[in-house]
Amino acid sequence: MxxxxxxxxxxxxxxxxxxxxxxxxxxxxxxxxxxxxxxxxxxxxxxxxxxxxxxxxxxxxxxxxxxxxxxxxxxxxxxxxxxxxxxxxxxxxxxxxxxxxxxxxxxERADVRDVLIGAESIAAIPQGAVVGTSAPRRAAQLLHARPDCKVVTFRGNVATRLSKLAAGEADATFLAAAGLQRLGKTGTGHALDEEEWLPAPGQAxxxxxxxxxxxxxxxxxxxxxHAPSRATVMAERALLAGLGGSCHSPIAVLTRPEGDGLLMRAAIFSPDGAEHIAGEARFATDDLAAPTQLARDMLGRAPEAITVHFEGAGA
Ligand SMILES: NCc1[nH]cc(CCC(=O)O)c1CC(=O)O
The missing domain is CATH 3.40.190.10 (Periplasmic binding protein-like II)
Structure with a gap:
């Protein structure tokens, strides 16, 4: 045909x-x-x-x-x-x-990084600054690195959040590089190195x-x-499922093709960022049991301040 x-x-x-x-x-x-x-x-x-x-x-x-x-x-x-x-x-x-x-x-996945708007880097955010985000992951990652900052809820679409920032409702905020790119706003903010600041599951x-x-x-x-993108996104969704994670749960993860398999790096946090568990796994592209096992392993090592926000098998 x-x-x-x-x-x-x-x-x-x-x-x-x-x-x-x-x-x-x-x-x-x-x-x-x-x-x-x-x-x-x-x-x-x-x-x-x-x-x-x-x-x-x-x-x-x-x-x-x-x-x-x-x-x-x-x-x-x-x-x-x-x-x-x-x-x-x-x-x-x-x-x-x-x-x-x-x-x-x-x-095909676009740029997976988060962009920080209002400061050149996490370290450069002024002491005690107010940072706008409604994502539990971004809030926990920020407070983990910068417990001096204050997080305020920032919802709405990309333009709304940028105007809230411009109106002084916060000193800084985060947006996904992929979203900014798709809206033709590539010059906005400073992309955060994905090795140090992991994105959300499935980002971009x-x-x-x-x-x-x-x-x-x-x-x-x-x-x-796009087979490699499908493989990384499905692996990240399997990690989420294993963690019993929802949008309440601060979960950061990035999966990359490596050799003929995948490398996954993940972190889970308590909402206040005080507690943090990292994990890493290499596995074959179609091995969805591996991210599930990584989830179990991370929850097994996590303190209650983290596990109460997850419903995974290990919790
Ligand atoms: N939660 C809203 C949302 N969903 C997807 C993106 C960005 C595009 C993407 O990650 O694919 C955004 C905006 C943001 O986080 O800045």
Whole structure:
């Protein structure tokens, strides 16, 4: 069968959240799919929905229902057949997803680093400074390195957070380099070395989810799956599952291809950053038991101030 001719006659509906970052990710997804299949991007229709996570801006995500608030509406649209697939930031997708959905592709991961805005480095943040973030990971990492700083809740999309900073609500804040890049704001802030400041699980990766029984869409999306990115993101999701981690739990991890396998470096924290357990593992690309074992090992070594925030097997 001539695949190109075959896909040329079809259209697909791509669901996305409505935030500027989500829209940029959807456009990137559409363009990559069109290029991979040699079709006009118009065959992929972008359908934007407002997610509860975007509607409720005044409280930390962890308090109002967690990462499900990013996917709930798009899940319903997938179930109803209103969209064929959804594009999500991997970082925002819950660890355990219903079997009726499949991660059909992981796009090539962008810059995984966090960017600090308002100071040149963690060490250069002024003594006692106020730092805005609503991510438990960023708060714990910061307080671990700089217990003198004060963390205040900073929610909202990238532009909102930058304007809060400009308005003086905090002296510094963090954003993902990948998000800034996708919004064309590459000159903003100072990227933090990922060896010293590990990112969030799945950071900088875009996941494409469709209905598991929808072979037509699965085949279509497979063309943009990037195997090394899929391997690292799946390993990080397995670590999260092993830790019983949610968006309440301060978890930092980075997985990189190394030789013919993967190298994973991870850290878990107490929310106040006072306690910290690091772990590292090398394993074969498809060995998802290894990150699960690393999670167990780290929880086994962790004090209660950390384990109370996790529900993993070792806790
Ligand atoms: N939680 C919001 C969110 N989800 C994904 C990204 C950035 C893009 C990515 O990591 O893929 C961001 C913004 C941020 O953390 O600065």
């Amino acid at each position: 001539d695949t190109q001719k075959h896909t040329q006659n079809q259209t697909f509906r791509l669901g996305t959240r409505r935030s500027p970052l989500a829209m940029a990710q959807a456009e990137e997804t559409r363009d990559r799919l069109a290029r991979a299949h040699g079709i006009d991007p118009a065959h992929i229709e972008i359908v934007a929905v407002t997610a509860s996570g975007d509607r409720i801006q005044d409280r930390p995500l962890a308090e109002i229902g967690g990462k499900a608030l990013w996917t709930k509406e798009l899940d319903a649209w997938l179930d109803a057949g209103e969209i064929d697939f959804a594009a999500h930031s991997a970082k925002d997708v819950e660890t355990l997803r219903p079997d009726r959905f499949a991660i059909a592709a992981v796009l 990766a875009i996941l494409l989810e469709c209905r598991s029984d929808d072979a037509r869409t699965r085949d279509f999306l497979a063309a943009v799956d």
